[in-house]
Structures are given as C-alpha cells and as structure tokens.
Amino acid sequence: MTSCTHRNLVLLPPQTDRLRCQHCHLTIKADELPSRYCPECYERDGKKRYDFEEVAAVQTGVVQYRCEECGIMIEAD
Numbered sequence: 001m002t003s004c005t006h007r008n009l010v011l012l013p014p015q016t017d018r019l020r021c022q023h024c025h026l027t028i029k030a031d032e033l034p035s036r037y038c039p040e041c042y043e044r045d046g047k048k049r050y051d052f053e054e055v056a057a058v059q060t061g062v063v064q065y066r067c068e069e070c071g072i073m074i075e076a077d
Helices: 039-045
Strands: 009-011 018-021 052-055 063-067 073-076
Touching: none
Parallel strands: none
Antiparallel strands: 009 063, 018 052, 063 073
C-alpha cells in the first residue's frame, strides 16, 4: 500500500487503433511508425519487416488518469 495522496493526476488520452507486427508482436500506433517497417525486428534481427495487422482500440467509456507522483493508474466511469 502506498502513502501517496494522488494530488497530481494527468488525464490520459483515449486509446487509438494500433498496429501489431506479425513477427515480434510489437504493438505501436501508426503515427509512431514513420519508416513503415517494424523497429523492433530491425533492431533485433536487422530485417525490415512490413507485415502488420490492425488492432482496434476497445471503447469502454472509462476515463483514465495517472498519478505523476507514484504512477498508479486510476479509472473513472
């Protein structure tokens, strides 16, 4: 149990659709993929792999916050 009072909360943006590498299963946002090949596979194996599958974000209607002090995730309806 932590003694943090969670006074510094940051509102987290809603989840967006992502891409998952079919080789190493790295999940990443499309806008974080400027080179269009998997950075994890390239770093690990030196191979540029372009095989991704789309992963739809689950829309739950839950708002998420993160405490800047202790890092705990807080969800609210």
